[in-house]
Amino acid sequence: MTVQLIAMQLFSGLALGAVLIMVALGLSIIFGMLGIVNFAHGALFMVGAYAGLYVAGLTGSFWWALLIAPVMIGLFGMLIERFLIRPLYGRSPDDPLLLTFGLGYVLVEAVRIFFGTDGIPFSTPGALRGVVNLGIGFFPLYRLFVIGVVVAVLLLLWIGLEKTKFGLIVRAGSADPLIMRVLGVDISRLWLVVFGIGVGITALGGVLAAPMRNVSPEMGTLVLAEAFVVTVIGGMGSLPGAVIAGLIVGVSVSMTSLFAPEMATIVMFALMALILLVRPNGLYGRAAPGL
Amino acid sequence: MSVIRNAELVPAPARRNFATLFSNVSRWRVPLSILALCILPWVLPSQALAVNVLIYGLVAVGYNLLFGYTGLLSFGHAAFFGAGAYATGIAIGAFGLHWFIAMLIGVLVSGLLATVMGVLAIRTRGIYFSMVTLALAQLVYYAALQASSWTGGENGLRGFTVSTLHLPGFSVNFLDPLVKYYAIMIVVAAALWFVSRVLSSPFGAVIEAIRENETRARACGYDVERTKLLSFILSGILCGLAGTLSAMHLSIVPLDSLHYHTSGLIVMMTLLGGAGSFFGPFIGALAFLSMEDIFSLWTSNWQLIVGVIFILFVLYLPKGIWGTLISWGKSR
Numbered sequence: 001m002t003v004q005l006i007a008m009q010l011f012s013g014l015a016l017g018a019v020l021i022m023v024a025l026g027l028s029i030i031f032g033m034l035g036i037v038n039f040a041h042g043a044l045f046m047v048g049a050y051a052g053l054y055v056a057g058l059t060g061s062f063w064w065a066l067l068i069a070p071v072m073i074g075l076f077g078m079l080i081e082r083f084l085i086r087p088l089y090g091r092s093p094d095d096p097l098l099l100t101f102g103l104g105y106v107l108v109e110a111v112r113i114f115f116g117t118d119g120i121p122f123s124t125p126g127a128l129r130g131v132v133n134l135g136i137g138f139f140p141l142y143r144l145f146v147i148g149v150v151v152a153v154l155l156l157l158w159i160g161l162e163k164t165k166f167g168l169i170v171r172a173g174s175a176d177p178l179i180m181r182v183l184g185v186d187i188s189r190l191w192l193v194v195f196g197i198g199v200g201i202t203a204l205g206g207v208l209a210a211p212m213r214n215v216s217p218e219m220g221t222l223v224l225a226e227a228f229v230v231t232v233i234g235g236m237g238s239l240p241g242a243v244i245a246g247l248i249v250g251v252s253v254s255m256t257s258l259f260a261p262e263m264a265t266i267v268m269f270a271l272m273a274l275i276l277l278v279r280p281n282g283l284y285g286r287a288a289p290g291l
Numbered sequence: 292m293s294v295i296r297n298a299e300l301v302p303a304p305a306r307r308n309f310a311t312l313f314s315n316v317s318r319w320r321v322p323l324s325i326l327a328l329c330i331l332p333w334v335l336p337s338q339a340l341a342v343n344v345l346i347y348g349l350v351a352v353g354y355n356l357l358f359g360y361t362g363l364l365s366f367g368h369a370a371f372f373g374a375g376a377y378a379t380g381i382a383i384g385a386f387g388l389h390w391f392i393a394m395l396i397g398v399l400v401s402g403l404l405a406t407v408m409g410v411l412a413i414r415t416r417g418i419y420f421s422m423v424t425l426a427l428a429q430l431v432y433y434a435a436l437q438a439s440s441w442t443g444g445e446n447g448l449r450g451f452t453v454s455t456l457h458l459p460g461f462s463v464n465f466l467d468p469l470v471k472y473y474a475i476m477i478v479v480a481a482a483l484w485f486v487s488r489v490l491s492s493p494f495g496a497v498i499e500a501i502r503e504n505e506t507r508a509r510a511c512g513y514d515v516e517r518t519k520l521l522s523f524i525l526s527g528i529l530c531g532l533a534g535t536l537s538a539m540h541l542s543i544v545p546l547d548s549l550h551y552h553t554s555g556l557i558v559m560m561t562l563l564g565g566a567g568s569f570f571g572p573f574i575g576a577l578a579f580l581s582m583e584d585i586f587s588l589w590t591s592n593w594q595l596i597v598g599v600i601f602i603l604f605v606l607y608l609p610k611g612i613w614g615t616l617i618s619w620g621k622s623r
Contacts (some may be wrong), residue, residue, distance in 0.1 A: 037418045039366075043475060046409040087606060091416055094364045098562060099605040101366075106598035113592050221551055225429040237417060262437050269430035275409055276423065280414040 004137045009258045010251060011134070015143035015212070017250020018150035022205030023223055024230040024242040025157070030198035032237035033174050034084065034191050036096040041202055042224025043104035048073045048215060049210040050111055050202025053122055054126035062125035066149075070204040077199025081192050104220070111217045146208050153201065154243065161239075170194060174237075229272045235285025245283060309620045320569045321487045325480045328574075329546025338468040340584055344447030344473060344476030344577050346537045349479050349570030351560045352486055358558070359567035360490065361522040362502030364421045368557050370408065371527040373399040373549035375534025377435065377442055380544045384451030385441075394535045401531020402524055404431070408524035413516055425551065432549040448544040466537070475536050482529060487569065489525065498522050502567075530557075559601050574613050 023045055030038050038044075051069035056062055084103065114267045124142050131138040161167035173180045181187050211217065230249050234241025240260050250270045257264035275282065316323065333342040350372055357363050379397035382388045390395070412423045435442045442448055456463040456474060465471050489495055497518050500508040509515045538544050547553065556579070564575020579597065586593035608615050 025577060037422060039421075064538055068519070084602065094421075095609060097364065097418065097557070097604060099602055101558065102598050102601040102605060105555065106595055106602065109595035110593050111593070133482070171469075201407060222429075225551070226428055228426050232419065232422055232426065265433040266430060266437070270431075272423070272426055273430075276411050276414055277408070 004063065006255075006258070007136045008139060009254050010213035011139050012143065013251035013254030014247065015146050015250070016149050016254055017247040019209045019212075020223075020226055020230050020250055021246035022149055022153070022208065023202050023227040024234065024246055025154075025239065026198040026205070026243045027227050027231055028199075028234075028237055028239060029201070030195055031231075032239075033194040034081075034085075034099075035093065036092075038198070038226070039097055040080075040104040040107060041100075041199075041227060042220030042222075043107040043198050044073060044077065044220070045202045045206040045209075045223050046215075047076075047107055047111060048206030049122070049215045049219065050115055050206075052210055053115075053120060053215055053278035056122075059098040062128075066204070066207055069207050070200045073206075074196040074200025075076050078192050078196040081195035085189075085195070086128070086188065088215050104224075107218050108220065117217060119214035119219075122210035124211040125160035141248065142211060145214070145280035149204075149208060153204065157239070175287050194204075226268065227241075229268050231282070232272050233282055234273045235282030237283035238282070241282060241284030293577045299581070302442055313617065313620050314455060315329050315568070319622050321480075321484050324483050324570065324573065325476075328476050328480065332472050333471060336584065338472060339416055339569065340580060341506070342468075342540055343580050344573070345472070345475050346540065347556075347560060347580060348573040348576040349533040349536070350557050351528050351564065353526045353533065353574050354485065354557045355566055355568075355572045356486065356489070356498075356529065357526035358561055359565075359571065359573075360495070360502060361498040361519060362517065363523070364558075365412070365424040365523075365526075366551070366554050367408065367424030367426075367557065368527070369549050369551065369553035370428040370431040371401040371405055371530040372534040372553060372557070373538070373544070374404045375531030376544040376548055377448060377534075378531075378536040379535040379538040380440060380448040380451050383453065384448070388455060390453050391540065394532075394539075396533050397535035397538070398528055401534060402528045404468050405524045405527025405531070406520075409520045409527070413519050413523065418420050419586055425554070428554055430549070431549065432546075433547065434443075435549055442544075442546070445546055447546050448538075449542075451538075453539045472542065475540065478532070482532060486516075486529070489554070490569070494521070554575050559597070561611075563604055563611055564603065565614030565617075567615060568611070568613050571611050571613040575611060579614060 023041065027038060027041050030036065033146050035058065048069055051072050052065040055068045055072075058063035059065070059068075083098060088099060092149065128145050130140045130141050132141050132144060133139075159167075161170060169185060169190060173185065173187055177187050182188075193216070209219075209223075226249070230242060230245045233243030233248065234243075252267055252271060253264055256267040279285070297371070297423065328604050329344065331336050331344060335341045335344070345365045350368070353371075354365070354368050357365055357368075374401055375397040378400035379393045382393035383390065408424065408427045412420055415423050418565060423612055439445075453465050456465050463470060463474055465474065497508065497513050500511070500513070501515055534548070537548070560575040560579045561572050562575065563578050564573065565571025581598055582600070584594055604611065610618060
């Protein structure tokens with residue numbers, strides 16, 4: 001067990017955490033604005049990966065897949081908000097949750113019909129194969145690329161939310177939708193866009209994750225549970241919380257798989273249980289949401 | 292006021308008929324359920340389906356106590372169902388215990404698990420609760436997957452069979468499908484009677500008060516956290532009991548019984564039938580399993596149809612089959 005090995009594992013953890021951050025961010029953005037938990041989030045992650053596979057097969061280029069698939073799924077997310085979730089506003093907060101759960105069920109089955117039930121390998125694009133020497137050891141180039149993309153998305157999101165007029169409206173709408181409506185802002189259009197963005201970010205996470213694991217209809221279930229763990233640890237609706245918790249979870253999973261592989265799948269849930277005992281609202285959470 | 296005045300416009304006899312019908316159904320709910328369960332294997336296409344309705348009906352009834360009556364939406368009830376099943380299977384297979392002791396152990400283990408999960412999950416509120424129950428149930432799933440020397444891992448738990456139920460004085464042939472059905476039904480009937488008693492007790496009134504308005508229930512002096520926890524444990528125990536029955540029925544515990552999908556199945560059945568009503572969960576289990584039975588005959592993608600039907604129910608009939616019938620009857 002060398003220092004090098006530990007450092008490499010740390011980097012793997014960052015790449016794993018980066019994908020989790022994407023999924024948890026989408027979940028958190030949607031919750032922060034619309035006040036609903038999207039249980040179809042894991043399924044949309046999976047659909048994003050399949051859309052990437054489809055576009056890559058069509059155009060023969062991973063770059064187009066990375067660009068087009070998230071936009072496609074984001075638009076699909078807007079359709080979901082408009083026709084399935086919008087009728088449920090004003091009803092119990094459990095109703096959108098139940099509906100998106102049913103939707104996830106349907107999406108998994110639909111993908112099985114179109115792409116088959118078996119996992120499909122997604123090859124790493126040629127330009128990103130190989131390893132890089134980081135001074136402490138060799139690291140897969142693709143994982144480095146994933147970390148880079150996620151950092152770029154985070155920066156874009158931060159600029160969009162903090163520095164633009166649209167971001168100002170989004171933040172205000174998240175703080176008090178009623179006042180925004182009184183001020184003449186069409187809040188339902190805003191919600192439509194925010195839902196689309198949240199779903200699009202998740203789909204991007206799906207495309208990014210695809211070369212690191214096989215693409216299969218069931219890949220979303222585990223991701224959904226992981227994203228929940230991240231949002232519970234970070235605090236629901238908090239974007240910095242999602243980022244920090246994503247990194248904590250990613251690194252602790254990869255570290256555990258180095259020292260005690262049989263505990264690797266369990267450690268994140270244990271971490272969540274611990275956080276719940278100490279800080280029931282998560283690291284950055286606001287008090288008692290959802291009521 | 293206007294509601295009352297409108298009601299008086301309806302011809303009195305018709306209104307009284309429906310009102311008395313529903314109050315009678317409610318008063319005789321346990322005997323009526325048992326009667327319906329007695330004729331179930333004779334009206335359904337297969338006895339296997341009837342046994343499944345019994346077991347999943349009991350799961351949904353247990354889940355309904357938490358979701359329908361206490362208003363807590365859990366997505367982790369597969370953990371209790373699976374824990375009951377695994378504990379029973381291990382007690383019979385690995386320790387060679389009597390089936391009755393094994394059942395008790397199954398119920399006990401699921402109750403303990405529900406206590407631990409409940410203590411953690413009830414610290415959170417609202418939407419958090421669903422996420423935390425889901426994540427904790429995944430923890431149980433992966434723990435069972437890792438502990439393959441005890442649970443059989445991905446292959447599921449095998450190697451235990453209950454062929455005869457030895458009771459003091461006589462024994463029952465558990466391999467005969469019809470005998471098996473009625474043996475399981477006796478346990479389910481006892482559980483139904485128990486749930487009915489709980490619902491009509493003061494405790495049953497308090498959990499409904501928490502569902503309607505948690506803040507007000509707390510202001511009235513009720514210990515909301517403890518009541519929620521108790522409801523969570525009772526609900527987990529009932530699901531665990533269904534799990535033990537499932538293990539004895541199938542002689543195998545598939546790993547899938549702990550999976551997120553099983554939790555989702557339980558939620559769908561309960562909502563389909565009508566959450567927060569006594570008959571709803573059983574009707575939901577019957578409807579869901581019949582749909583599975585029929586649709587899987589002509590397509591392997593029956594889950595797509597069931598999922599769409601579930602979405603339509605959430606959108607247009609959130610009270611479920613039985614709940615919609617009740618409100619339709621009351622409005623007459």
